[in-house]
Structures are given as structure tokens and as C-alpha cells.
Amino acid sequence: QEQLVESGGGVVQPGKSLRLSCAASGFTFTSRGMHWVRQCPGKGLEWVAVIWNDGSHRYYGDAVQGRFSISRDDPKNTLYLQMNNLRVEDTAVYYCARRGGYSGDDLDLWGQGVPVTVSS
């Protein structure tokens, strides 16, 4: 069945880097754009980044612009989020999600989430 599985989370010190991965299966990865979304403790959903299905466009939320980078490896059916210069406020559960297949405005499949804690 269609599935997204995140990995790579953990505890990291402020200023350090971390790379999250999202393994996709059960659908044609190259046909869909992909997102990262996070939920900070006690807060709502916050959009982080999107990459087009062909990698031609990448956009970021204001909070992570210039520090995070989204990429994809299509032969491996894997989405990545490179997080640099991490801050305490980046502590969150990070979800990867698939861009919807009709108008593309929605996120129609989500992973289970991976926790990231930024703490000294």
C-alpha cells in the first residue's frame, strides 16, 4: 500500500545539522511533489518546504528559509530535509507528506512523523 516512512530524527545541539529522510513506497514517486510539515510542541501544523515532482521548484517557509534544504533521490524513492544551523525552536515532530494528485493543493498522504529535539 502507499506509504511514507520518515527517519533520521534525534537530539542535536543548537547550531548543528541533521538530515531527515522519507522513504516512499506503493506509488509512483516521480509523479508527485513532496512536502515537509512540522508540529512544534503544543503548537499546530507548520509548513516547512515543498519540492516539485521533477525537482524543478523548491519553496520554503519563512522560519527555515536559508537554513533548511529539501531534495529528492528519485531512484531511491526518497525525500530528504537537510537542516543546518538548528535552533531550539526547530524542536518538533517532522512529517513528510505527498502533494495531492488532482489540483495539487492538498497533502493526501502523510508519514508517521519523526521527532527532532534541539537542545544543549
Add this chain to the structure above:
Amino acid sequence: SFELTQPPSVSVSPGQTARITCSGDQLEDKFVSWYQHKPGQSPLLLLYQDAKRPSGIPERFSGSNSDNIATLTIGGTQAMDEADYYCQAWDVTSVVFGGGTKLTVL
């Protein structure tokens, strides 16, 4: 910047109809999606393109978008519907989520 505004909480009695609103500038010109998020689970897409239900979503979940207010309506609310609900739309090149509404089924 573009923002989506939701009420922080809505309460409803079992079997009654719950309505959760989402407002934003020129929202009626955008497609709105709705998500259900329960603790410890992944968010679930409930509605896309304002009112369309993905396969497997019960018919009691419905939506509308007019006069810059999108509304998620849950008919015959059940205890299992207790969750956080988020609206979402695109603003040019970014995705925006509403702040979320906690639905309590009393």
C-alpha cells in the same frame, strides 16, 4: 502575509452537527483542504478542493467555501471525531495552515 484563522475550540454533543470555520483574505478564490489530526497519529486528509472527500472518508464530513470563509461540517458527530482540525491553502508559492481547532465531543 497570508493567514488562515480558525476558532481555537469547538464543542458539540454526540449526534449533533459540528461546524468549524476558516477565514482568510480572498479565500474563496483558493482551494481549501481540511485535515483531522489525533494525538500520536499522522494528519488525515478529510476534504480537498473545498468539498471533495478522498476515498474512505465518511459522507458526514462536508465542506464549503464562500465569502472568504471555508467551513468544515461534521454531521452526526461521534466520539471518535474528537481531534484537532486544520484548514490549509496555498498562497502563491507557500502552503499555509490555519491555527487548528480542537473539537470536543461532550
